[in-house]
Amino acid sequence: MTQIKNIGRFCPNDDSGYIINEANQTKIASAYDDLIEKVILTYQNQLGSNLHSIYIRGSIPRGLGILGVSDLDTICITKKRIEATDLVWVSKAEEELNNSFPCVSGIEMSFYPIEDFNDTKSFSIIPFMIKTHSVCVLGEDVSSHLPSYKADKTLANHHIVHLEDQIEQAKKDLQDNEEKEDVLDCCSWIMKIIVRSGLAFVLDHVKRYTRDLYPAYEAFAKHYPQYKLNMRQALEYAINPVPDWKQLMTFLNVMEEWLVKEADKWLLHYNPHRISNMKLHP
Numbered sequence: 001m002t003q004i005k006n007i008g009r010f011c012p013n014d015d016s017g018y019i020i021n022e023a024n025q026t027k028i029a030s031a032y033d034d035l036i037e038k039v040i041l042t043y044q045n046q047l048g049s050n051l052h053s054i055y056i057r058g059s060i061p062r063g064l065g066i067l068g069v070s071d072l073d074t075i076c077i078t079k080k081r082i083e084a085t086d087l088v089w090v091s092k093a094e095e096e097l098n099n100s101f102p103c104v105s106g107i108e109m110s111f112y113p114i115e116d117f118n119d120t121k122s123f124s125i126i127p128f129m130i131k132t133h134s135v136c137v138l139g140e141d142v143s144s145h146l147p148s149y150k151a152d153k154t155l156a157n158h159h160i161v162h163l164e165d166q167i168e169q170a171k172k173d174l175q176d177n178e179e180k181e182d183v184l185d186c187c188s189w190i191m192k193i194i195v196r197s198g199l200a201f202v203l204d205h206v207k208r209y210t211r212d213l214y215p216a217y218e219a220f221a222k223h224y225p226q227y228k229l230n231m232r233q234a235l236e237y238a239i240n241p242v243p244d245w246k247q248l249m250t251f252l253n254v255m256e257e258w259l260v261k262e263a264d265k266w267l268l269h270y271n272p273h274r275i276s277n278m279k280l281h282p
């Protein structure tokens with residue numbers, strides 16, 4: 001069991017309040033070099049001329065990777081959209097890489113066509129992640145063409161607008177599910193969503209953003225002390241998922257009751273039409 005520690009930090013903002021990207025190739029520890037080279041080669045072999053660019057995001061390119069604990073999260077931009085049927089190789093490739101490189105706890109490969117980056121006037125999470133949390137390791141870096149982002153309502157909205165649907169999806173996936181790995185994956189997924197939604201509720205107050213779970217939990221707990229213990233449990237489940245679907249369903253039912261109320265209040269104030277991708281600041 002991984003001990004919950006006060007690790008992670010908020011992204012720095014510049015003088016105008018825009019999030020500064022701390023990711024840089026020079027910050028990637030050499031222990032990950034062989035893995036990253038193999039991931040790049042896998043993308044190249046599978047995609048060929050359709051490959052546009054590859055990015056590493058998260059803690060590793062920020063110099064905060066923990067050997068054997070951190071995930072290697074990658075984003076691949078393609079020149080043309082890829083059908084799901086053409087990505088049947090991905091899960092096997094991820095599994096083989098996971099087994100070959102114990103320096104990370106998991107590897108994620110994801111794919112987005114270049115056309116998804118044309119709208120620079122509305123918030124979208126993948127352009128946001130590339131601009132603020134990623135470094136390009138191959139191809140033409142699109143980040144210079146993307147807008148700058150603030151820790152504001154457009155970002156908070158991403159974590160709140162679909163929260164009820166995400167909790168309901170998790171409950172649906174967990175119900176009567178006796179597949180241990182499925183339950184563990186779902187538990188980690190939904191609890192991370194819940195913890196980050198907590199930060200989103202107070203983002204207008206703190207005006208700083210983080211993907212790291214502990215500082216997100218701490219910021220929420222400061223403004224919502226009445227729900228501190230509930231969110232602490234969500235943090236625990238996110239870091240140390242459990243395979244008991246009944247236990248998780250009970251917890252989600254409790255969390256959903258007040259989380260949805262808070263989400264509804266936030267949306268009524270900031271996004272009454274419940275637009276998925278709000279227009280960015282001028």
